[in-house]
Every structure is written in C-alpha cells, then in structure tokens.
Amino acid sequence: xxxKRPAPEDTVTASFGKFISEVKPQHLSSVVLHRSKxxxxxSIGVGVIGSxxxxxELALQHCQHMYAPDDISSVYGRRGTRLSPTLAAFxxxxxxxxxxxxxxxxxxxxxxxxxxxxxLALSDMMSAxxxxxxxxxxxxxxxxxxxxxxLMRFSNEAxxxxxxxxxxxxxxTMGSAAxxxxxxxLDPSQCxxxxxxxxxxxxxxxxxxxxxxxxxxxxxxxxxGLEAALLASRGLEASSLVLxxxxxxxxxxxxxxxxxxxxLELPNDDSHxxxxxxQDMAFKRFPAHLGMxxxxxxxxxxxxxLVGFGPGTVSPAQVQDILLRVPKSKYINRPFPGSEYEARHxxxxxxxxALLDGEVTVQSFTPAALRRPDLLALLSRVRxxxxxxxxxxxxxxxxxxxxxxxxxxxxKGHCDTFYGHWRNPLTNESLRKKFRNNAGAVLxxxxxxRLIDVVEELDRLGDFxxxxxxxxxxxxxxxxxxxxxxxxx
Ligand SMILES: *[C@@H]1O[C@H](CO)[C@@H](O)[C@H](O)[C@H]1NC(C)=O
Ligand SMILES: *[C@@H]1O[C@H](CO)[C@@H](O)[C@H](O)[C@H]1NC(C)=O
Numbered sequence: 440x441x442x443k444r445p446a447p448e449d450t451v452t453a454s455f456g457k458f459i460s461e462v463k464p465q466h467l468s469s470v471v472l473h474r475s476k477x478x479x480x481x482s483i484g485v486g487v488i489g490s491x492x493x494x495x496e497l498a499l500q501h502c503q504h505m506y507a508p509d510d511i512s513s514v515y516g517r518r519g520t521r522l523s524p525t526l527a528a529f530x531x532x533x534x535x536x537x538x539x540x541x542x543x544x545x546x547x548x549x550x551x552x553x554x555x556x557x558x559l560a561l562s563d564m565m566s567a568x569x570x571x572x573x574x575x576x577x578x579x580x581x582x583x584x585x586x587x588x589x590l591m592r593f594s595n596e597a598x599x600x601x602x603x604x605x606x607x608x609x610x611x612t613m614g615s616a617a618x619x620x621x622x623x624x625l626d627p628s629q630c631x632x633x634x635x636x637x638x639x640x641x642x643x644x645x646x647x648x649x650x651x652x653x654x655x656x657x658x659x660x661x662x663x664g665l666e667a668a669l670l671a672s673r674g675l676e677a678s679s680l681v682l683x684x685x686x687x688x689x690x691x692x693x694x695x696x697x698x699x700x701x702x703l704e705l706p707n708d709d710s711h712x713x714x715x716x717x718q719d720m721a722f723k724r725f726p727a728h729l730g731m732x733x734x735x736x737x738x739x740x741x742x743x744x745l746v747g748f749g750p751g752t753v754s755p756a757q758v759q760d761i762l763l764r765v766p767k768s769k770y771i772n773r774p775f776p777g778s779e780y781e782a783r784h785x786x787x788x789x790x791x792x793a794l795l796d797g798e799v800t801v802q803s804f805t806p807a808a809l810r811r812p813d814l815l816a817l818l819s820r821v822r823x824x825x826x827x828x829x830x831x832x833x834x835x836x837x838x839x840x841x842x843x844x845x846x847x848x849x850x851k852g853h854c855d856t857f858y859g860h861w862r863n864p865l866t867n868e869s870l871r872k873k874f875r876n877n878a879g880a881v882l883x884x885x886x887x888x889r890l891i892d893v894v895e896e897l898d899r900l901g902d903f904x905x906x907x908x909x910x911x912x913x914x915x916x917x918x919x920x921x922x923x924x925x926x927x928x
Contacts, residue, residue: 444685452682454702455589456631459582459617464574466706467581471713472898474720475581477870478542480894481722482551483515484877485541488801489534490516491880494651498533498658502526512563516881524560525662525669528615531556532661536607536654538726538801539783540877544584545718545834545861546591546598546606547729553611553660554583554618561619561665571622573900581713583618583664586634587611588714589703590682594695600730600768600831601645608643608656609694615664616671623672635677637667638691648770649784719861721833722870725799727782730771730831731789732857733838734763738793740852741842746797753795755816757844763790763823764839766831775818779804790840791817801876833860 447453467475489495499514502522512527514520515534522530535541535552542551558579562570571579587610591597597606616637620630640663643656681690682700692698706712721729745753765786773785782788782804791814792803802808829836840852856863865873871891878887893900 444680445683447679449702450680450683450685451700451702452631452635452678452680453627454704455586455617455634455682456627456629458703458705459586459621459630459634460625460627461705462578462582464578467574467578467713467898468716471581471715472577474715475577475584476894476897477722477867478551478584478720479555479577479580479897480874480891481542481870482535482555483890483894484874485538485726486515486531486535486552486556487882488877488880489537489540489654490514492534492537494537494654495530495534497651498655499530502530512560524564525666527563528557528560528665529658529662531559532658533654536657538804539653539728540723540726541657543721543723543729543833544588544591545721546588546594547600547833548587548591548606548610549657550584550587550611550614550720551580552657553587553607553615553664554580555661556658557615557661557665558583558618558622560661561622561668565622573897575622577898579618579622581715582621583614584715585713586617587614588718590691592714593700594698596695596697598832598834600766600771600833602769603645604694605643605645605648605653605656607660609641611657611660612637612641612664612667613691615661616667617664619665619668620671623668625668625672629671629674631679631681632676633668633671635679635681635690636670636675637664638681639677640664640667641691642694645770649773649781651778651780653780719864721861722859722865722873724857724859724865724869724873726801726804727789727799728771728784729833730766730768730836730838731783731786731799732859733836733854734765734786734790734840735793735799735838736854736857737838737840737852738790739797740854741840741850742794742797744850745794745842755813755820758794758817758820758842759845759847760843761790761794761817761821762841762843763787763821764826764829764837764841765823766829766836767825768831772823774821775815776809779806779809782809786823786838787818787821788814790838791821794840794842 512524515531532552541549544550590610616633620633680686684692763786771784773781774787776782776785776788789799792799838854842850859865
C-alpha cells in the first residue's frame with residue numbers, strides 16, 4: 440500500500456539528515472565517550488593484526504595495482520604504503536573484519552569496522568586547517584555508530600541472526616556515510632542525500648559469509664559510505680524519501696521485510712539519547728563469529744572438569760558423544776569446516792577446539808590446528824539440537840555442551856552470557872590485553888602503549904590533525920607533535 444506522503448521537513452529521511460548535521464559534542468555523555476573509545480582501541484587492534492591475513496594482502500594488492508596514483512591515506516600495518524582515501528577505507532575495513540574479530544552490537548552488526556577506517560581515511564585527506572579535533576572525530580564516529588543502531592531498530596527481523604543481507608554491508612554503509620558527512624560538515628540536506636546515495640551502494644548477500652569475501656563487505660561499506668558523503672558534498676542528490684518507505688517503491692526498506700521507520704530526534708540537553716548509552720558493545724575474545732563465544736565458553740567449562748579427572752589433557756578416547764544445544768542458524772552450522780573462514784562460522788569447530796584446548800585463540804584457526812587428528816575425532820562425535828527456547832538472537836541465545844564419556848558419565852557446560860558480551864563487558868585491562876596481543880603482532884610494544892594512551896586521550900586532544908593521520912594510521916611521517924614521535928614504526 441502507498442502511504443500518505445509527509446511534508447518534506449517531516450520525513451524520516453530529513454530527520455536523519457538534521458540529526459547528523461546538528462548533533463553536538465556535548466550530547467556525548469561520559470559513558471558514550473568511554474564506550475566509544477574502547478571501540479576505537481579494539482577496532483585498531485583487530486585491524487592491525489588483520490593486516491597479517493591473506494585476504495588483506497589480496498585486497499591491498501588489488502588496490503595498489505588498480506588505484507595507486509592519488510595516494511594520501513595510510514594503511515594498517517604497512518609502513519609507508521598509502522592509497523587514495525576510499526581505497527584506504529576499503530583495505531582497512533577488510534583488515535578489521537578479516538578474522539571476524541571486530542566488535543558486535545545488538546541488533547546484530549559490526550559497527551566500528553564500517554566507520555573507523557572511513558573517518559581515518561577522510562581525516563587524512565582533509566587539509567591541515569580543517570582536520571577534526573579528537574572530540575569532533577569521536578562525534579563523527581559515534582554518529583556513524585548511532586545511525587547503524589537506529590536503522591536496525593526499524594525492523595524486528597534485524598534482531599535475529601540475519602538470513603538475507605549481511606548487516607555491515609547494509610547499515611554499515613549508511614553509518615560510514617553519516618560519519619563522513621558529519622566530518623565534512625555537510626548541511627542537513629546534504630547529509631540526507633549522503634544516506635540516500637549510500638542506500639544505492641548497500642547490500643551484500645549472506646551466502647558470502649564464511650568465505651574470504653565476507654571481509655569485503657565491511658571494506659566496501661567503509662569505502663562506499665565515504666564515497667557517498669564525498670559525492671553529496673559535491674551536490675549529488677538522491678531520493679529524499681529513501682528512509683521513509685512511503686513511495687510504494689523500495690528505498691532502505693528493500694533490505695528488511697518488516698521495516699517501520701521513526702524520525703530521529705535531536706537530543707535535548709538532559710537526555711542521553713545515543714544508543715551506545717543504553718546498549719554497550721560486545722568485544723570478541725577470539726576471532727570468530729559472535730555466536731561461537733557461547734558454545735566455546737560452555738565447552739571450556741567441560742574441558743576444565745575433564746582435565747581435573749585425569750592426565751591433564753583431553754583425549755577423544757574419553758569421549759563417546761558431544762551434544763550441542765545451540766540456536767538454529769544455517770550459516771554457522773558447519774560439521775566439518777574446510778577453511779579458516781568456515782571454522783570461524785562453525786559451532787562444532789569452536790566447541791571441539793575449546794573442549795580440547797580449554798580456549799579458542801588466534802592460533803586455533805591456523806591450517807595445522809584445523810587438521811589436528813584429535814580435533815577431527817571430536818568433530819565426528821558432535822550432534823546438534825536446537826531447543827525452542829534458544830533463539831538465533833545475540834541478546835537471548837545460550838550455548839550448551841553436553842559430553843557423554845565412554846563409560847556413560849555425562850558432563851554439561853552452559854553459557855548464558857560469555858565474557859565480552861555487552862551484559863558482561865571486558866574489563867578495561869582485558870580490552871587492553873586484547874589490543875596488546877593484536878597490535879603487538881605487528882607493532883613494537885612501545886608504539887602499542889602509545890596508541891593506548893592516544894585513544895584514551897582522544898576526546899581531549901585539541902589539535903588532532905597529526906594524532907589521527909600519523910599516530911592512529913601508523914604513518915612513518917615526521918611530525919613535531921610529541922605524542923606522535925614515539926609512535927612511528
Ligand atoms: C564494492 O562495491 C562496489 C559497488 O557496489 C562494487 O562495484 C565492487 O565490485 C565491490 N568491490 C569489492 C571488492 O567488493
Ligand atoms: C573502565 O574505566 C572507566 C574509567 O576510565 C570506567 O568508567 C569503567 O567503568 C571501566 N570499566 C569498564 C568495563 O568500562
């Protein structure tokens with residue numbers, strides 16, 4: 440049915456444009472500042488370690504061969520390599536999602552990876568006198584995160600683990616466009632057009648999840664959102680009703696069957712309206728799909744009991760049967776994963792790895808670890824059940840692992856909320872430890888420590904031009920700024 444057309448200034452699309460353009464740094468509460476800085480730090484860490492992956496190397500070579508000439512933006516983990524801003528946003532987005540190690544929100548998407556590379560690349564291309572302060576940068580980042588959360592709340596379908604489109608390729612592109620539009624100080628109408636242009640560049644199918652192409656979804660979201668904002672800044676226009684679903688032809692509602700949009704209000708001074716205030720972020724402890732974290736923790740608790748019994752290791756010879764009680768979701772049900780990408784999306788693999796080793800780590804996904812005979816033996820004993828009360832939803836799912844031993848004893852592990860979930864956030868120390876492991880895989884430790892300090896100070900750094908373009912993006916460019924001197928690699 441075609442609904443009544445609202446007046447131009449009353450559209451949902453216009454309200455989003457106004458929000459992006461007019462929201463103020465004072466609207467970021469201390470909770471939002473703190474949580475978003477944790478996201479920035481974690482996202483840099485997973486991006487830096489992601490620069491060691493094959494998919495990142497392929498994406499980088501592609502960009503260097505195709506588009507090397509206007510190279511002004513820096514690349515995670517590659518001293519001296521520069522690309523055009525949109526391609527730097529692309530490869531850094533690929534790095535961030537290359538191991539599926541980046542943050543996850545509810546309704547489910549990976550918000551930082553689509554936004555941070557774009558605002559970093561855009562900061563690099565801005566002239567010295569227009570570069571953002573640390574607070575402006577964090578505001579743009581938060582706008583990019585907020586827009587993603589708001590759009591996902593317009594659909595009930597979006598609450599569940601997705602079946603059609605990979606959310607970062609949908610709301611991620613919109614978030615990147617919003618953040619970049621704000622960093623470019625576009626007016627409300629241009630901000631709406633940036634979102635409308637980004638809608639035309641959104642959408643990638645779930646079939647490419649668990650393949651080497653999934654990281655491209657975030658790389659492209661980051662890049663295409665930046666391009667949408669740059670095009671809008673040149674005056675390019677698109678549908679003024681793209682978010683409203685009132686024209687009878689699909690706009691953003693093309694991505695969701697049950698899309699019901701609401702205008703986005705500007706915050707008033709005493710209400711904390713950023714969604715990050717009410718909904719904290721999940722940070723992963725190991726590089727796999729978020730759903731794996733429940734079943735891995737449940738299996739790790741069984742591992743603990745098992746090693747308590749016997750020789751201190753778990754042997755498949757002890758185990759008769761492994762029953763997993765997990766949500767029904769096709770793309771993360773993979774009995775015998777054939778690649779690291781499939782392994783990162785396999786309940787069975789992550790449960791058996793944690794059962795065998797007591798934990799899942801970066802090393803669990805190496806080719807050698809994937810081929811271990813003990814692991815394959817355990818995998819052959821796995822059965823799955825999908826209880827009615829265990830929905831494919833990151834806010835309400837659980838993971839249960841029931842191991843029947845040879846001899847008949849039954850051991851059970853259950854996890855409702857893994858450590859790192861938004862209900863049970865990583866401590867600041869754990870988050871830093873993750874960052875040290877990730878960034879430290881590529882950078883010397885003193886640079887890692889300086890990055891931790893820089894992000895901690897982000898909202899208080901007035902002249903942020905060098906800090907962003909040189910420190911965070913790790914460029915080996917000389918600078919007179921003290922804080923950056925020590926970060927050069
Ligand atoms: C990124 O998206 C653009 C536009 O949708 C598409 O043409 C391009 O092939 C994509 N590139 C990659 C590497 O995914
Ligand atoms: C981390 O530190 C901040 C202050 O810097 C504090 O407000 C917060 O509660 C700490 N813990 C977490 C999990 O954020």
